Amino acid sequence: MTYNNEVMIIGGGLAGCEAAWQAAGRGCSVTLHEMRPLKYSAAHESDLLGELVCSNSLRSDDVTSAVGLLKEEMRMLGSLIIAAARKTAVPAGKALAVDRRLFAESITQALEKSPHINIIREEVSELPESPVPCILATGPLTSEAMAESLSKLTGEKRLAFYDAIAPIVESDSLDMDIVYRKSRYDDGPGDYLNCPMDKEQYLHFINELRRGKSVPMRDFEEVKYFEGCLPVEVMCERGEETLRFGPMKPVGLEDPRTGRVPYAVVQLRTENKGGTHYNMVGFQTRLNYGEQMRIFRLIPGMEKAAFSRLGSIHRNTFIQAPELLLPTLQLQKRPNLLIAGQLSGVEGYIESAAMGLIAGINSAAIAHGEPPAIPPPATALGALLTHLTSAAPKGGFQPSNVNFGLFPPLGKKMPKKLRGQARADLALAELRNWMRAQGINQI
Structure with missing residues (x-):
């Protein structure tokens, strides 16, 4: 037919x-x-x-x-x-x-x-x-x-699960005296920007992340996240080292200016052709907007970050x-x-x-x-x-x-x-x- x-x-x-x-x-x-x-x-x-x-x-x-x-x-x-x-x-x-x-x-x-x-x-x-x-x-x-x-x-x-969106930051709001450019394991200048943390900065950051206020679920909603796209605060709840072995893994990201490997790293990926905006890699979140700005500005190099888009969460149907x-x-x-x-x-x-x-x-x-x-x-x-x-x-x-x-x-x-x-x-x-x-x- x-x-x-x-x-x-x-x-x-x-x-x-x-x-x-x-x-x-x-x-x-x-x-x-x-x-x-x-x-x-x-x-x-x-x-x-x-x-x-x-x-x-x-x-x-x-x-x-x-x-x-x-x-x-x-x-x-x-x-x-x-x-x-x-x-x-x-x-x-x-x-x-x-x-x-x-x-x-x-x-x-x-x-x-x-x-x-x-x-x-x-x-x-x-x-x-x-x-x-x-x-x-x-x-x-x-x-x-x-x-x-x-x-x-x-x-x-x-069925439904939840998917989260990562924030986007304006590149000219970053402190490039702290942030450095490098792709994991690459010797030369890389395609990612890296915000390094020492141990004290990392522990302070994850403590604030744990304390952060999230957008509440509605009464009829059931939390069923996709494991490959967990909100960063949910990962943080799984243990002190979870983020260091996940999106904040520092391996292969030594600072080319000093040769030192940070304790943890937040990576930023180019968002547009002009390089004016960067995406926070692995930082999908359901924190409320005020908490996102407060907590993410604790990241070294992002103290004055201007966000063109903040993270959010939505339900996915399949x-x-x-x-x-x-x-x-x-x-x-x-x-x-x-x-x-x-x-x-x-x-x-x-x-x-x-x-x-x-x-x-x-x-x-x-x-x-x-x-x-x-x-x-x-x-x-x-x-x-x-x-x-x-x-x-x-x-x-x-x-x-x-x-x-x-x-x-x-x-x-x-x-x-x-x-x-x-x-x-x-x-x-x-x-x-x-x-x-x-x-x-x-x-």
């Missing part, structure tokens, strides 16, 4: 934008619905498509890492998100980070210029019953109305994917409805866009009356899909970033330092073969 090559997408985040790009590139007429600027979520600030709300980092760019491999697979498949990220990248050591504004503008302009994509600025509050293939990519901040509509369809009570989704991202109960992005149960910018990519490819196949397909399990894309549709069912499922633990065994023993390259070689070879079999040209 065909659907006149039409595809409907709800949500203009990373997943929705990537899905639109992929479907349009496969001969479909795409309608993309985005509620902004008529209505904003708790975290979004602009009406641009593909806006990043938590951080400007897309994590490691090394193909021997799981997320770096995922980026390369997406690039090979013509990813709009990866192309925009490369175009708007800012210095971030071995990571890929972007100028958020330019990144979102690049995505928005590309979609607006496409003759095959119609962008409608309106809220869709319930799932459509149209036979046209539809991708739900409303993201972790899915509205209550849409979440309720999805819950009614699936018969499953939705589905019980192993019970609800097919490996193609189609909903079992309604195969012409696909779930993409963080709503599907992945965690992270790149993972969300990757699921949008797969949903876009498969929605186009459905629209053309062809069978949808999934990449091999040895690829990063295939490993994520396997996690979504086979991991810990019956309420035990939790969102995950891509990692090599999701991949099938290599089948042979080798030194740990060689495994990343071996996995990358195997994954890329398998993806090339799959693309040839699917008639997809490699970029």
Whole structure:
């Protein structure tokens, strides 16, 4: 059965934008619905498509890492998100980070210029019953109305966890007599700014952090943080040394001016092309605004810090994917409805866009009356899909970033330092073969 090559997408985040790009590139007429600027979520600030709300980092760019491999697979498949990220990248050591504004503008302009994509600025509050293939990519901040509509369809009570945003500081408010530039283990000037602490400063800082007043939870809210994005004050509660072995780890960050390794370090990552703003790495928080300014100005070099954005916290919604989704991202109960992005149960910018990519490819196949397909399990894309549709069912499922633990065994023993390259070689070879079999040209 065909659907006149039409595809409907709800949500203009990373997943929705990537899905639109992929479907349009496969001969479909795409309608993309985005509620902004008529209505904003708790975290979004602009009406641009593909806006990043938590951080400007897309994590490691090394193909021997799981997320770096995922980026390369997406690039090979013509990813709009990866192309925009490369175009708007800012210095971030071995990571890929972007100028958020330019990144979102690049995505928005590309979609607006496409003759095959119609962008409608309106809220869709319930799932459509149209036979046209539809991708739900409303993201972790899915509205209550849409979440309720999805819950009614699936018969499953939705789950939620909490995600936190780190503050952004203006660079000209930093004391550069104290702050120094260095990337971890790099010999020369690096891409990160570092605020060093001695032991006394560190202990005073974490004591104040423990005493800090947080934004209270509402009565109906349940604390269920994603372990990979814990608020800094929650990490601090786990022990005196937790931050020193986490986001404030000083290893490899000796001060090039003195040669000394600090007791602890707060790192700042470039937020924009002009280098006028920096993101506090790993400092997502639910402290109230007054406490953030008071406590974070205890950090050496940040005594007079001016914040262009303070940290915040919001609820993220996801589905019980192993019970609800097919490996193609189609909903079992309604195969012409696909779930993409963080709503599907992945965690992270790149993972969300990757699921949008797969949903876009498969929605186009459905629209053309062809069978949808999934990449091999040895690829990063295939490993994520396997996690979504086979991991810990019956309420035990939790969102995950891509990692090599999701991949099938290599089948042979080798030194740990060689495994990343071996996995990358195997994954890329398998993806090339799959693309040839699917008639997809490699970029």
